[in-house]
Amino acid sequence: MSLITNVMDHSLDDGYAEAAARKKADGSGGMPRTLRAKLGLAAGLVLAALVVTVGAAQARVAAPAVAKEREELIDRIEGETSAADRLEESVDTLRDDVSARQREALEKNGDGGRSDLMGVLSGAVEVHGPGVKLVVDDAKEADTGGDGQPRGTSGFSDTGRVRDRDMQRVVNGLWESGAEAVSINGQRLTALSAIRAAGDAILVDNRPLVPPYTVLAVGDGERLSTRFQDSADGLYLHALQENYGIRTAISAADDLKLPAAPSLIVRTAQPITEKGTS
Template identity: 85%
Template structure:
């Protein structure tokens, strides 16, 4: 009797009971994956680095506290260094002030010495000019401006017009290129002084400045300079000479008529009068360019 191979009975796996919410797959997916995968990964990395559990507000406060501590430390260190350096700076400042005072004092002494030497040189030059003239030494001293003089003469005052502007027909300044204003110009004073010399003046001064053969009357802007010293109007011109005759000659000369034209056309104020005694100072600086010793007669 043939035996049939024995077959094991087949066991059927009991089926897993279906989830009650199997029909609501979308809602189930949302509930199971409420946090996006990318956010979940980022949170996991932060947690692994050790800062994931610290709130941002707390981290900000800690950072601010650290910054304030560092700032306070820097300020404290800077104040300490400044306190240490303050005495050194004060000492250096005092030493610098002392040096400045010493150098200023030395410079003032040198200036005083220069003035003394300049005055001595001027005095020696005046003495040399006065003594080298022989019988005409007094005249040489007067003409060179080396000595103060006084005597009869004229007093001429020239001033700007009241409104310092004016005009008129016949411009006496046209040949000199001056504008038609009421201000006294350097060329005007040059003509006045030359007119007085030509009329017989022996010595002339303007506002106390003694004029010599080397004196210069120039302009610097609207200012008039006499030997580089500025003058302020009104300009007072004193001249030593025969008072009445000197006044008449000047007023009738071409330069006197020029001054009269300035008065008529531009309102420049003038006044001239003869004086019994006018006093002129010596020139502040007399330059001797050439000198020659005088040999007495009868000597070889």
């Protein structure tokens, strides 16, 4: 009877309670760690899926507006481009009209040939005819020259690159050799043109050029080519090729076409009076 009384007075709940307390103190009580990790991962995946879903929904809502803005921007660009093309055509038409009126006025005075010649020499009119095509390009490995020596202390640090003063000498040599009109990469040169450097770029009338530099010169092709190559500037270009690897190629052409110089402005003009008149 004493055993039954002891079991009744002291139940097993106290032992279970003591064991649970020890597990809790050791950190092993409650939910298992593996289960807690799985639940945390599941919660993170649910949160990520929710964020992606919300983002996709917002993108779907904003897509029509973005597409509309893009179409409007494209329409504006195309409209402005068309307007610029029309203005350019108008400028060309007006330039041709001015040139025609000038020739007409000079022909009345028996001096139409001078007008054509002045238009060619000044770059005011488009020119085509035989001439020379000269291509100048940087060396294949443009870090150092052939002997590793720098070409002076000013200008580009890269001795294998074509510099502004090189192009100046090329153009001046062509003029001196008898060229009637010259262009570089499609830009017509005039008496007011300037070839300068800005950093590592060569500028012609403040417009940057990209190598290779294609120089077109209208004139007596074979004679112009020979005279240029025999001139001091032609020999200078040949020395750049031999010593620094700068690539050059020159050839005579039967028909070259050079555009008129853009935005050519007549700054001053005076009527020509015949000698002997008062």
